[in-house]
Each structure stands twice: as structure tokens, then as C-alpha cells.
Amino acid sequence: MSQANPAGLGYEQARDQLVEVVKELEAGGLSLEQSLELWEKGEQLAKVCERHLEGARERIEAALASVETDDDAE
Numbered sequence: 001m002s003q004a005n006p007a008g009l010g011y012e013q014a015r016d017q018l019v020e021v022v023k024e025l026e027a028g029g030l031s032l033e034q035s036l037e038l039w040e041k042g043e044q045l046a047k048v049c050e051r052h053l054e055g056a057r058e059r060i061e062a063a064l065a066s067v068e069t070d071d072d073a074e
Helices: 011-027 032-073
Strands: none
Touching: 011 032
């Protein structure tokens, strides 16, 4: 977890870090404070991933709408 600000991460980086957070939480052996910090980090990373996925979804929908508009114009 070297990245202090997950908001600047790409999707793959955020996803990989999120996987590591989940592994650490599942492994256990952490103090309550450490667990809470990891949970918060995981929530931030999940939001970053969701933003990337939403952006991709919007781009796909725009591309599909463009194709449909082109088809209608012909």
C-alpha cells in the first residue's frame, strides 16, 4: 500500500491494490486499528475502480449510440 492517494491510480493498479487489501484482511492477525485502516483503504480503492468502470460504461454507450445514429442516417 505505498500509494497515498488512490484517486490517481489507473483501474488495474487500483484493482490490484484492492486484491492485496482483501488478502491482508482475510489473513487476519491485524489489530482493530490496522483492520479499520485497511478497510478504509479498500473502500477508497473500490470507489476508484467503480469510477473507472462507470467511465468505460459511458464511453461504450456513447460509441453504441453513435453507431445507431449512423445506421439511422443511412
